[in-house]
Amino acid sequence: MGKSSWKLLFLGFMFLCLNVRNSVSRFVVEKNSLMVTSPEKIKGSHDSAIGNFGIPQYGGSMAGSVVYPKENRKGCKGFDEFGISFQSKPGALPTFVLVDRGDCFFALKVWNAQKAGASAVLVADDIEEALITMDTPEEDSSSAKYIENITIPSALIDKGFGETLKKELSGGEMVNVNLDWREAVPHPDDRVEYELWTNSNDECGVKCDMLMHFVKEFRGAAQILEKGGYTQFTPHYITWYCPQTFTLSRQCKSQCINHGRYCAPDPEQDFSSGYEGKDVVLENLRQLCVFRVANESKKPWVWWDYVTDFQIRCPMKEKKYNKDCADSVIKSLGLDGQKIEKCMGDEQADSDNPVLKDEQDAQVGKGSRGDVTILPTLVVNNRQYRGKLEKGAVLKAICSGFEETTEPAVCLSGDVETNECLDNNGGCWKDIVASITACKDTFRGRVCECPVVDGVQFKGDGYNHCEVSGPGKCKINNGGCWHESKDGHTYSACLDSEDGKCQCPQGFRGDGIKNCQDVDECKEKKACQCPECSCKNTWGSYECTCSGDLLYIRDHDTCISKEAREVRSAWAAVWVILIGLALAAGGAYLVYKYKLRRYMDSEIRAIMAQYMPLDSQSEVPNHTNDEHERA
Structure with a gap:
């Protein structure tokens, strides 16, 4: 059996497994809204399936005028061969090209229209059926040359709606539509949860190359978002199981671990040489465990470092895709290798592996997300992303998942959105x-x-x-009140204590809003009224001086002699000293009197006690008489 036959067999196994194990599995097509704005008779909203290539305008919308070419209506050839251009004229709406399904890849139709100047492409289905996702061709090296360069959005519309558009266009009507991606990704709060369904295999063709490039390119942005707490990222890996009938076959043994429970395609599609599918399963499992161990240490973003380093240092082409190389990357990142080995478990065990079983369960669609069947797949807020796996495009999709006004600064940069x-x-x-x-x-x-x-x-x-x-009005533009600075002084008419009321400050008069004029206190006889006073007006205030050696006392609006002030000050000091001495003497006397009285009291009591007992004391024995009697 040749390579292609084995590949088809394995894909058949995969399809069978998904449907046997999960009878409720379902496929959800990611849609955006297509609104017809003219002509009036066909106005309305229609579903359209987002193409899985190009750059959809997640979080935004795009208006355009529909054009259905007279030739090359399936878009399988370059439109320049027919002299057709879709470049819109200055001031006109962008051109949305309508093409028919069939005869060539979806991506090729879009590429040909883009080269001719189209801003978006609508592909009309050729049979009555539910909408499907337009995907890129598998492992076609010739298509890789243009798939990476598709930058315009595209969508599939159903046959009936396509016929309606064609009828209006053939009748000479101008058909204007609006493609809207604003609700393509839910945006309930200030954190986006997203996951990437990926693969460690770097020899699976065009899609693997695109995936590897994306992981390296997106690592920096992903880690910034994760470290800032703006996102919660989870990597996933698709695995399939081998039907029990085939578990002992050579093919399943080479592609599966745990007795056929977890399998991946042979990287080279050659079962006689090179790497085997089970090598890919083991590395996928290791990368899952790297994430789990890093997540336990509160550093989930280290997964991006491991995956990128592994791609660079351990590629299949150089025969370095093995455990030893993986261990060296783990060690260089400071991860706990023993914890990772414990997490991976025993590949030979005839039992479920908890980590890989979780992955198989997660492949099944839940909520608004369908089954994961396309590899790679990005899921943002439980909706599958459709479009090119490119840093700017993916960042747009993630940013569209934030509630308005909560997105991080990276989402407002010029290369992501227009301010x-x-x-x-x-x-x-x-x-x-x-x-x-x-x-x-x-x-x-x-x-x-x-x-x-x-x-x-x-x-x-x-x-x-x-x-x-509320308070604080005066902080903002002085509350709209008058304010001015001069001679090193600043005055404002805004009264914060009265909720920003405008009132000229003391020394000024006016409306407090547009002007406050300085009051000349000297001319208006409001200051310096004493005979010896001399008044000088200043901006917002005044200065008073006294003639001769007199001093001006502002509180009393009077002048006094410096000597009189000095005499009064000297006498005041003398009185303070005298009063202090008097208080000290009085205190000493009281202490002395108190202690002397206590001493005298104790002496008198001692003398009296020798002759008669006191009321508060028992009779004191006469020791002298006793001594005489004993003698």
Whole structure:
């Protein structure tokens, strides 16, 4: 049996296994909305299946005018051979080319239309059936030359809708449509969960090459998102099991581990030499365990480092795709090799491997996600991504999964989306003086929302009006009140204590909004009224001086002699000293009196006790008489 026959047999096994083990398995086609905007009689929304190549505009939409070519209607040849161009004229809507299904690959039709200037392609089905996903051809080296260069979106529409469009176009009507991908990915909150169904095999043709390139290119962005807590990423690996009838066959033994439970195709499709399918299964299992061990240590992003390093250091072409090379990569990344080996389990055991069993269960569609049947497959918020596995395209899909205004900065960079706030402020309110705007750029488009500036909340509709709400109004453009700086002094008419009321400060008069004029306190006789006083007006205040050696006392608006002040100050000091000495003497006297009295009391009591007992004391024996009697 030749290589192609064995491949078909294995794919047959795969299909059989998925349907036997999972009778509820289902296939979900990822769709976007196609809205006909004119002519009036066919206005309405229709489903269209997103092509699995090119770059769909996830999170956005695209309007265009439909064109159905008179020649080369299946798009299998270059349109330049027929002198046809779809390049839209300046100011006109982009061109959406409608082509018929059949005779060549979907991707080739789209490529030919793109070369002729089309902005998008609609492929009309040729039979009445449910929509399917337009995929790229398998292992076709000639197609690889153009598949990687397809950058326009495409979609499959059903036969009936295609006939309706063709009828209107043939009647001379202008058909305008809008392709909308804004709801293609759910966006419920501020974290995106996504998974990549991949394979460690680097010798499976065009798709493997594209996958390996994507993993290397996307690693940096993926790790930034993961470290920042913006995403939760999980890698997955497709495996199949060998039907029990064939478990003892040479083919299943070479392609499967755990007695036929987990299998992968032979990399070279040659069972007599080279690597075997079970080598791929084991490396897939190792990469799953690398992720689990890294995740336990709170560093799930290390998986991207391992996979990229393994691709570079352990390729099949150089015969380095083995355990020893894998162990060297594990060691270089500081991962626990023993934990990884324990996680992998025994490949010879006639029992389920918990890690790989989880993978097979996960292949079955759940919720809004269908069965995973195409390798590689990216799933974002439980929806399968359709389009080219390219950094910018995938980043757009992931960014479309964030709730508006919660996306990280990487989603707002110029190479991912257009900042609509740069064009006429997005049509939102703006304070030109303070350069404050209600326009907030998001991945899905701008929103007009009154801002919070320096902790100060603005409130309003965001489009025509926003004003400060609550305290702190004076922090923003002085609350719209008058303010001015001069001679090193700054004055503001904004009163924060009265919710931003505009009132000229002391020393000024005016409306407090547009102007506050300096009051000349000297001319208006509001200061320096004492006979010896001399008044000089200053901006916002005044200065008073006294003639001769007199000092001005502002609180009393009077002048006093420096000597009198010094005498008073000297006498004050003397009185302070005298009072201090008096207090010290009085304190000493009280202490002395208290101690002397206690001493005198104790002496008197001792003398009296010798002659008569005191009320508070028992009779004291007469030791002298006793001594005489004993003598």
